[in-house]
Amino acid sequence: MYRTHTNGELNASNINEEVTLSGWVQKVRDKGFMIWVDLRDRYGITQLIFDEERTPKAILDNAQKLGREFVIQVKGKVIERTSKNPNIPTGEIEVLVSELTVLNEALLPPFTIEDETDGGEELRMKYRYLDIRRNPVKEKLIFRSKVTQAVRNYLSKENFIEVETPYLIKSTPEGARDFVVPSRMNEGQFYALPQSPQTFKQLLMVGGLDKYFQIVKCFRDEDLRADRQPEFTQIDCEMAFVEQEDILDAFEGLTRHLLKKINSVEIEKFPRMTFEEAMKKYGNDKPDIRFGMEFGELNEVAQHKNFNVFNKAELVVGIAVPGGNSFTRKEIDKLTDWVKRPQIGALGMVYVRCNDDGTYKSSVDKFYDQEDLAKWAAITGAKAGDLICVLSGQTNKVRAQLSALRMELAERLGLRNPKEFAPLWVVDFPLLEWDEETNRYHAMHHPFTSPKPEDIKLLDTDPGKVRANAYDLVLNGNEIGGGSIRIYDKTTQSLMFDHLGFTKEEAKAQFGFLMNAFEYGAPPHGGIAFGLDRLVAILNGQETIRDYIAFPKNNSGRDVMIDAPAPIDESQLKELNLKLR
Numbered sequence: 001m002y003r004t005h006t007n008g009e010l011n012a013s014n015i016n017e018e019v020t021l022s023g024w025v026q027k028v029r030d031k032g033f034m035i036w037v038d039l040r041d042r043y044g045i046t047q048l049i050f051d052e053e054r055t056p057k058a059i060l061d062n063a064q065k066l067g068r069e070f071v072i073q074v075k076g077k078v079i080e081r082t083s084k085n086p087n088i089p090t091g092e093i094e095v096l097v098s099e100l101t102v103l104n105e106a107l108l109p110p111f112t113i114e115d116e117t118d119g120g121e122e123l124r125m126k127y128r129y130l131d132i133r134r135n136p137v138k139e140k141l142i143f144r145s146k147v148t149q150a151v152r153n154y155l156s157k158e159n160f161i162e163v164e165t166p167y168l169i170k171s172t173p174e175g176a177r178d179f180v181v182p183s184r185m186n187e188g189q190f191y192a193l194p195q196s197p198q199t200f201k202q203l204l205m206v207g208g209l210d211k212y213f214q215i216v217k218c219f220r221d222e223d224l225r226a227d228r229q230p231e232f233t234q235i236d237c238e239m240a241f242v243e244q245e246d247i248l249d250a251f252e253g254l255t256r257h258l259l260k261k262i263n264s265v266e267i268e269k270f271p272r273m274t275f276e277e278a279m280k281k282y283g284n285d286k287p288d289i290r291f292g293m294e295f296g297e298l299n300e301v302a303q304h305k306n307f308n309v310f311n312k313a314e315l316v317v318g319i320a321v322p323g324g325n326s327f328t329r330k331e332i333d334k335l336t337d338w339v340k341r342p343q344i345g346a347l348g349m350v351y352v353r354c355n356d357d358g359t360y361k362s363s364v365d366k367f368y369d370q371e372d373l374a375k376w377a378a379i380t381g382a383k384a385g386d387l388i389c390v391l392s393g394q395t396n397k398v399r400a401q402l403s404a405l406r407m408e409l410a411e412r413l414g415l416r417n418p419k420e421f422a423p424l425w426v427v428d429f430p431l432l433e434w435d436e437e438t439n440r441y442h443a444m445h446h447p448f449t450s451p452k453p454e455d456i457k458l459l460d461t462d463p464g465k466v467r468a469n470a471y472d473l474v475l476n477g478n479e480i481g482g483g484s485i486r487i488y489d490k491t492t493q494s495l496m497f498d499h500l501g502f503t504k505e506e507a508k509a510q511f512g513f514l515m516n517a518f519e520y521g522a523p524p525h526g527g528i529a530f531g532l533d534r535l536v537a538i539l540n541g542q543e544t545i546r547d548y549i550a551f552p553k554n555n556s557g558r559d560v561m562i563d564a565p566a567p568i569d570e571s572q573l574k575e576l577n578l579k580l581r
């Protein structure tokens with residue numbers, strides 16, 4: 001038996017017991033006549049003591065040779081500590097060692113295995129198995145496990161069944177590039193890894209399994225932004241015989257359960273907002289509503305006043321920054337530079353100081369009098385002591401820019417409290433989205449999303465205006481889930497493919513199986529998928545998903561620990577009938 005107790009378990013009630021412990025050597029303090037060792041495992045740290053008077057000499061000698069991260073087993077007696085450590089559960093006791101076995105020696109780790117480590121991120125990724133020994137990483141993985149278990153329990157109780165769908169499939173159109181896998185047995189042919197189980201879960205509905213879920217890996221070959229991973233996990237769900245309201249209800253229930261169980265936060269009813277309203281008020285389809293700073297559109301009061309920049313803009317829009325009048329001129333200039341950076345791309349920023357005495361001082365005083373500026377303040381909701389920041393330009397662009405500024409300022413002003421949770425359903429997304437690059441419409445969600453019946457007539461005349469039965473669940477300014485009510489008849493589905501520019505042949509080749517299935521009695525259905533990695537991070541008050549993935553990839557999509565991707569042998573290439581250029 002390697003251990004009778006874990007290293008997080010023993011306390012004063014165990015004094016005088018003979019115990020066996022195993023674990024890693026965290027720290028050795030060697031005073032010559034007395035040695036203390038901190039022994040660590042997943043559960044905690046227990047202090048071991050070896051001393052000249054009570055420990056046999058051979059064992060003391062061996063203890064002297066222990067190095068950091070050696071794996072050892074000890075037997076000994078639990079005794080009361082002279083200097084207690086109230087910060088850890090085992091802090092009242094120590095184990096007087098009578099037997100010591102080195103189970104495995106260890107090389108000196110390349111960084112310290114402590115809560116505060118000296119290792120840089122790349123190095124820790126390379127030795128991820130060592131990083132996982134550290135509390136902050138370990139605790140995040142344990143937290144993730146708690147969340148996934150709560151999800152499974154809840155959905156199972158609600159009568160969902162967990163079904164696995166295949167990974168070797170063909171392209172699912174979620175808007176990213178596919179990862180492809182060559183087939184040895186089918187020369188010149190390739191599988192695609194699923195960007196999501198979308199088509200399979202719809203087929204499960206045709207199959208009659210009317211409540212499905214799966215905690216599942218999805219693969220998308222995208223350029224990696226800071227917080228994306230090429231493989232990530234979804235809580236993927238689908239239901240049959242449901243309308244949008246049923247889905248929102250079911251998954252609001254799941255999210256409410258998680259917030260309560262994991263964070264002890266109770267939220268009665270999640271607010272809802274249409275996509276249009278979200279864009280107008282926050283310039284963003286995933287607004288963080290933990291703080292105000294709603295957009296105020298100023299066209300009516302700011303145009304036709306000789307200020308040409310505003311006159312020729314499609315949209316003039318501002319936000320009131322609470323307490324922002326305390327910013328120095330230099331700080332405001334810096335903010336202006338910030339919005340002018342190419343990543344944001346604003347041409348400039350107009351500001352209005354709202355003085356305590358009720359007067360205004362703006363960067364465009366030449367064109368606007370106090371009365372004008374008072375109107376701006378009324379529209380943006382600015383109060384004395386605030387600063388109004390105004391951007392102008394093409395509607396979509398300027399909204400995105402002001403949204404970025406809003407988030408940045410909220411971050412700087414500490415308005416994004418990670419302990420506060422503000423979920424929001426964003427509904428009525430547009431069905432289609434114009435793509436400048438390819439000069440055509442794309443499905444905003446995916447091609448299986450149903451248009452709102454009353455909008456179908458707009459498909460020919462004003463496709464951009466067609467709304468979909470599509471929704472996102474937003475939590476603290478992050479999209480944590482998204483889904484839709486699906487098309488379930490062949491006619492609408494092929495109409496949709498037409499509008500997305502698929503020829504009949506292409507549609508048949510790519511999605512013939514789904515269209516066929518729809519001819520055998522497809523029930524009305526819809527679903528949603530949550531991004532598990534992000535959901536877990538946010539529930540834990542963080543925003544980076546990488547920490548919540550046991551073995552994540554770096555920003556270039558590499559696993560630096562196993563060194564993948566990597567070239568393959570000539571013989572393997574040959575077997576796969578592949579030739580490299």
Ligand code: ASP
Binds near residue numbers: 195482483528
């Ligand atoms: N498959 C969709 C996605 O990955 C989710 C859904 O529509 O259920 O975003």
